[in-house]
Amino acid sequence: MAFHKFFLIQFFAITIIICIIISQISFAQNNESIIDGFFSRGGHTNNWAVLVCTSRFWFNYRHIANTLSMYRTVKRLGIPDSNIILMLADDVACNPRNSFPATVFNNAGRYLDLYGDNVEVDYRGYEVTVENFIRVLTGRVAPDTPRSKRLLSDDRSNILVYMTGHGGNEFLKFQDAEEISSFDLADAFEQMWEKRRYHEVLFMIDTCQANTMYSQIYSPNILATGSSKLGENSYSHHMDTDIGVAVIDRFTYYNLEFLERVDMQSKATLQDLFNSYNPSFIHSTPGVRSDLFRRPLNKVLVTDFFGSVQNVELTGQQYNISNSDIGHEINISDIKMTEYHSKESPRESEKSTSKNFHLFNVNSKQSSSLPQFLIASILFGILIKLVSSII
């Protein structure tokens, strides 16, 4: 990783100086073609939510409010805290500039304290990095990571991934220090799909040029929506004069306006949600990408992603447990059968055969970044010195 940090730093410095503009084609697709699914009912058994706010600093109050509003919504609709990964890059509630300490509001009316007594932030502050985000998605976390910081989803999980922060064409900035590109995101989703870590994903992003972020995704069963198309900014909705900064973004605000009317039993579909987007209110053009998604949107309930509606099965029969302590002899009508125990222990017979695998002999040299950096810099230093002395 260090090797690439070196690259990254260099890259930023150089881009500022030489201003190389990399033109990239964006594939913002708005393919609304609906294939009639074979099943109208979702095949998921559990719901997960990954909610990420990538911005630091007080003036980005609204991003934290966005994320916490979503957190509150999914929790209200039934996703338990254990199935929510909440990543907040800053802690505005405890910021000294917050004139209402320990609270976060998403409305100038301050009706609802989002930072109530039941908020579980899983990744906070400097823990919110691109690396950690990708690790959470792909499941490649360190072995000592607690359960609450893991996305333990399976092939029957519907996952809501909500991101907000400052972004641009095909990237989203994390913490002012690094950024995630749409390619990284697409690769992460592909790695999840390869291991069947999801059944369906709803990817929702509220940032400038947000629709470019989902353009590279190529894995199936992903539905994506963003706040603004390429070249458009996403705007905040309104500010609170006492707090002194904007408290919520427009896209999230209008999403919430819809979601507030949804309850657990609601039959509202994602099509209804997407139809409710009004570009003149949002001040940008929200996009929906559904070409990777297999179900028709008017059959997908909002609660399939924002809530946790479990399938149930009534238990009719019951197993008749005999708690008689007969032990190893069981009387079968008039026949007596003696239970035999398997004498063979798998572990014992394992011993003899466990060592016959073959390993390739590979030299264990590893690319270390420091010597490489030193050699390179010394080499270039000598070169430049020689060149300058010649010229």
Added chain:
Amino acid sequence: MEENDKIRRLIITSFYIVILFGLPLWWKTTEVYRAQLPFTEIEEWSNWEAFDLEFPTHFTIYVANVKPSTIKFANLSSNLENLITSRYNIDNSKEANNGTSQKSIRFPVKIKLADWNNWMNDLQDGNLEMGNLANKNGQYSFYILPRTKSNSDTKVLVGNQRQAIVEINQWDTNVIEKTISDLIISLFMPEQDAIRKSIIEPLSDSKVELDSMRTMKYSSQYQVTFSLMNGDPSNLLVNWDIEEAVNKYLGPFVNQISMISNLTVDSQIQHYARLTFEPNHKPDENYFFLTPELLPHFINAAEWNLASAVSSYPTLNFILYVPSKEQSPLHIQDSKGNIMENNAFLIPRWGGVIINNPDRSKGTHNFSFKELKSVMSIFITQLRGLLGVHDVWIEAKHTLGATFSIEFVIPPNTAVTMWEFDNLVRRRIAENIVTSITTLKSLSQLVTEIPNMVVLDHIQTEVFLALDNLSKSCKHLHNNQYDLALYHSKKAIELAESAFFDPTMVSMLYFPDEHKYAIYMPLFVPISVPLLVALQREVKSLKKK
């Protein structure tokens, strides 16, 4: 002048030499370290070329020595074998015709006949050991004898071990053949279909199959949590003898199943566990009820603390819910409006819930060990479903039809008969093998697709070990050693998963070539200009000469 030229040329060549030597050094030091993975081998496994998957089953048929003997023993076993194999193969050839590639999965059958001489005495004395009672997975015994009452159904008495007594209504070679082959096929066909399907189309996604949705994915360990939820402790305090109940009722099951997965059990009591909604009320009979539409919202995920941070293994929750006074008695109705006797429901891959309405007159209620028996028996039913235990004989009964009457002996205190357990073992072996192979396949695919991904040596080791365990597992399957096959398949899946989810396997950030040029250009362009100009000058001067 000559001297100057010489020195200049020397200097220029030395620069080029440095660059020439520097280039491979730079190339070597900037490359991503990747241990060699056995891609071809993984490819072979995922195409099912590397091995044959066999699930051999042996049957010993003890035929009662009825006098006068009307049975032709000579060909019975080979006839049966042929009959069964042909019926298995019909389905195999169908798949081949459908165009799906023929995977080498086989279910060989071996049938041994034995004389059962003093069967009368054996039955009377209850002495059915015969010295060689089948005690391994994949080895079963059928004891066949003529039905005493004529003109009645064929009666099967299923034991908890790997044997069954079959009383055949017509003591005739053909009838015996037909009965036994029907029996064996309807017992093993569903399982084989499931295994074959899982191998031929692994990861067939998005299918709303109740069975696959209900059963948990394989894990070496599950965490089972029993929660007693009390709606309102202000007028009823509850307690339960859960420890004793778990030890007595669940313990044998946990022990038995531990060969496949370990279960760790814990329990908790939570008070003020409110529902998020008001249950329906039936005023004339004065009870409250929940319809199937309401049940999905039963779990109050926001307020009930069911998450456990003890481990990262999958959790199974079992809830005994005591409603508050205002909502008592609370019943569950099925879709037709009938009250469910068990008052219980199962949430696929999550757990089970039982609603209990205890006597409120005393203000406290302790669920005694005895009372918990019915509760635990429902929980065990649900647990069996969640862990994938199939009632093989009950499933077989549906296909066998009415001419068979199947009776069971008292279920074992392990809550799982050997028939069911063997079935589970075989399914889990198949599942583990398939999952390990697809995991390894995904790993090799990712490594090829994402060139920036570092592959360290220990990943390589794990992949090799996983492949080794896979082949061992298949070998043991072939030799009818299911225990060892299970052990190695567990090892294989563990290793494959740990290689796939290794923390070092996070690919580096996306770094397109444009970015690389952007980094190197400002360094190399200024350096290369004087070098190239000098070279050009030298070439020109050489040409002049």
